[in-house]
Amino acid sequence: MAELAERQPGQGYTPIDEAKRQRLLELVRGRAMARPTDLAEDEVMVWPSLVVVEAVSAVVFLLGLIVLSVLVNAPLTAHANPNQTPNPSKAPWYFLNLQELLLHMNAGLAGVIIPTIALVGIAAIPYIDRSPLGVGILGTSAKGRKIIAFTTVYTIIVQTVMVVLDEASDRQQFGLGAVLKDAGMPEIVYGQMLPSLIILGAIGVLMAMVQGIFRPTRREMIIALFTGFVVTYVMLTIFGTSFRGEGQELTMPWNLPLEHH
């Protein structure tokens, strides 16, 4: 190019220097200078990019559901009989966590107050944790994911110990309830206040440990609390479905009556 620019007008044609001669080697497909689309760099068209994902997952799921439904029949036991109580009588599995809770404390506390507080607490999460940090990242951060793992292990151990210990003391709040009962305290003390304190204590210990070990942000502390809730829900459901036999005694899953398998 410089050669051409330096060429004076009127000068004749200069033969091309063979050593500098350019050859066409290849055509490379590149992005056009003017984009013929109004899609931003990180955007895709919903048709087809999203619609295909939805359609495929719907078809795969539906096929799985049909296969399951062909292979496994929904249960239909004997005609309802109000005079014949099955032992054990169990709520649907997703309420068995409440039924498990019910064994250990006052029915109103276990069946109504605690689930209500849990649901209101969950609904309130976005009004407590308002920082936009960590949106779109599973577990917020490496620390967040460690907190999830820590809380899961903590909750599994604490739940198992509490259920087994309480069972060993005839569901008298580790025997403390029996002591208070014998001391002539009213039901509200040993059936409601004592279990509430035990639950708050278990949550408090979790929060103190997470605080001490991880120095969490508010978001990360809420991750610990939410994980504690989810693991508790799952653990109590497992206890209720698989480890409660006749008279709601703790049993191994293979000793359960057949319809509860």
Add this chain to the structure above:
Amino acid sequence: MRREQTLADRITGSAVWRSVVRHGYPDTQRNQALIIASNVFLHIHPVKIKRYATKVTYTFCLGGLSFFMFLVLVMTGVLLMFYYVPSTDLAYQSMQDIEASVTFGQLMRNMHRWSAQGMVIAVFLHMGRVFYTGSYKPPREFNWVIGVLLLVTTFLLSFTGYLLPWDQLSFWAVTVGTAIGGAAPLLGQYVNFLLVGDYQIGQNTLVRWYTLHVIFLPLIAAFLMAVHFWRIRKDGGISGPL
């Protein structure tokens, strides 16, 4: 040279076709936009979307699957309603008829049952996904609250359906469940009467739960879902890394 018209060209070029379908074959961006915008079912979506929002390992399709299971439940539920009689004398018999005599009856019942259980699991997992990705944060706070209400509605839908077979399993599960509700402080006996409609579980309970199950709660769920899906778009689509 003019291309010869194929049968497909004649159909898609006809006045009837073009009165129904307002877009051409979706191989251009214009038609891909029109197919979303001109279809009442697809227009729940925007025309274009962030690339990360199509990643399956971010959402695991859990919200979509919950909705899909709801649709399966509506379809199979309507078919079951043709045969099911909500009477304490006839309910159990109609269940046996559905299983033994109705064409595909057992399959419909199984699909209804397993979807109902699956929907409870999917909604719960969806809540977990939304929580662990921090997707409830502003501006999505209110949609999270709607989601919690949808979780409760899903539980209630599943639980009201549990009584309908009128077998021992359903009768005693509901006995336990309503006893839990009846343990509510102060309001216990009123809650219990509201749920049972009598002093013991019987015909009144069955009609109550049937009505809640087949019309009242599905309407509530549909209403909440409409708000839920609309809010996703108004709050800027599904969440993603900032």
